[in-house]
Amino acid sequence: MSSNTILRGILFGALTGAAWGLVFLAPELTRDFSPWQLAAGRYLAYGLFAAVLIAPRLRALLPHLGLAEWRALVWLSLLGNVVYYVFLASAVQMGGMAMTSLVIGFLPVAVTIIGSRGKGAVPIAKLAPSLALGLAGIACVAWQSLGGAQASAAGSQQVIGFFCALGALVSWTTYAVGNSRWLARLHAISAHDWSLLTGLVTGLLSLFIAVPAFTILLEPRSGAQWTSFIGVCAGVAIFASIFGNACWNKASRLLPLTMIGQMILFETLFALLYGFLWERRLPTLLETAAMVLVTASVMLCVSAHRVVDEGGGH
Template identity: 35%
Template sequence: MLTGVLAGLAAGALWGVVFVAPRMVEGYNSVDLTAGRFVAYGLVAALVCAATRRALPDARQALSAIGLSLLGFTGYYLLLVLAIRDAGTEVPSLVIGTIPIWVMLLGKPGHLRWAALVPGILLTAAGLALMTLAPQAGDGGVQGEHYWRGILWACASLASWTAFALLNAAWLKRHPEVSATDWANWLGLATGAGALVLWAVAGSDLRTLATLPDAPLFLGLALATGAGSAWLATILWNMASRRLSPSLCGQLIVSETLFALAYSFAWDGRWPTLAQWAAVVLFTLGILASIKAHR
């Protein structure tokens, strides 16, 4: 259980980077940012498969990987980037922060009493409410012209990843013969192929990308988020999904919100307000309460 919890928290730390990455480069549209990250993920997965001569999926496994890659990677991140573009970093990260509640409610083990989950749910909900009501400052919290459209994009990304979390956990438990690394590689191959199609249809051409002032930073972020926030984070999440129940895994996703907020505050060069600090404490207590309930 400890290995699963640590793996889930580490995945959250890596995922948190993707909430602030779109704000670090100027001039790139949502498709460029999505395709850049996931083409890099596909390249890493392909190199690992070639170097280690790992097994490739059969037709049925490949179809599962394609479907889940759309829910948990290409589709989810495209929606999230659109949300961040319209509503900044902090509020979309809070909307995504409700994933633990949805996954916990939808993935509760049959033997676990609802009463045992109430403290963790209430603490998490209180943290979300407090952070939402706290005064927002900095570029990550500005309510612009398309703010509410951004909230809708964030809700769509929430639904996409919630479905991925539940379906991915179920797939891994049905296929214990497939290692966490192999499944991450197969998802990467499917995601990379989908990202190439997305970029070819709706992305900027190479000449345009090369002329943008932040091109080196964009390339570095694509490689970092592709290798770290996608490939490595997926391996870690698969490890957690295999060792823990979906409801506990869902609660660990709170760590993604905490890291995303920390990275956003650091990028804006400011400290959280007192109310935001209190929300972080409530989030953390919610994680601990949920772990205790699953012992």
């Protein structure tokens, strides 16, 4: 693995974080609508845009898509998109952005630990300093944010929000590992096309929640509320789903799974940044410390992979 490959992978990881950080802000912008409605709206838009973009190449891709590939697309779409975002939007609306980004911040630890068990992966002992700094950064965010989160939400809602965030964590960890392994075995399908195919399947799956979400669960809304809702869904679909997922799949092909786990830290950083802008304030000392620690964690992870590369590891 060359230094240029690592740097390109990190760049795509950072772009992914910038795009995916927006998903934490969307539930705050659409509090008049339920998480089910937000997930349905976002992924209907994602599926529509993906269908338009993949249409010219779909005929050429179909011969390379067997039953196993379609089954993988279905479960990856469910875990990484529909189920994950329902959990995440519920967590944000009931527990707040800070608490949710904190819990999701454990994604790099979970993915990296799972990835370290793979053949040829960097041993977990060499990743320990990087993981320790990442956990220290998350601890800083926890110390800073949990008190405010508890003060802004009812106790029962806070607990439910926390478990929803845990559900999102488990769902997306499973997706990240499975998606990375599928990308490694695909040769005739590009990372971008795989992302668009995932979007197409996600859009079809979202129809199953869109029908009850916009009929049984629908309450009267004003024209301005619907305009805002549609704008947010379309924006998140384009930037977070299409652009963000394409960058993530590119990074997944350039970097090993243990390092991909570290790249998810960028999502936490950007989610916090967007939260500060939304609240119109500067980060506190603890929040600044968390950002420094998280960045140092990524750099140590890069260093660990370079050492293994120089020693002929992989």
